[in-house]
Amino acid sequence: xxxxxxxxxxxxxxxxxxxxxxxxxxxxxxxxxxxxxxxxxxxxxxxxxxxxxxxxxxxxxxxxxxxxxxxxxxxxxxxxxxxxxxxxxxx
Numbered sequence: 001x002x003x004x005x006x007x008x009x010x011x012x013x014x015x016x017x018x019x020x021x022x023x024x025x026x027x028x029x030x031x032x033x034x035x036x037x038x039x040x041x042x043x044x045x046x047x048x049x050x051x052x053x054x055x056x057x058x059x060x061x062x063x064x065x066x067x068x069x070x071x072x073x074x075x076x077x078x079x080x081x082x083x084x085x086x087x088x089x090x091x
Contacts, residue, residue, distance in 0.1 A: 007076040014057040021047060 001008050017023065024046050032039025064070040 007074060007079055010075045010077050011073065014060050016050065016054050016057065020050065 024043065028039050028043050028046075032042070061073075064073065
């Protein structure tokens with residue numbers, strides 16, 4: 001996008017919700033009956049990965065810096081807000 005003269009949109013909030021385990025439980029519970037080994041296996045698999053996912057989300061900024069040399073994430077909405085603010089100063 002940047003190479004074509006466009007700025008990216010804002011990133012979504014990169015954090016797991018506090019109730020992520022409840023959400024996973026609800027989805028699995030709706031699909032599998034209580035005590036089903038497949039549901040238990042899926043629960044164990046998904047919840048075991050949560051710390052890894054959390055770490056990846058929290059270190060995304062470091063990833064952008066290390067991989068792309070990107071020290072700031074300048075989005076189109078951010079630039080527009082600055083332009084609008086500067087425009088009001090000139091009025």
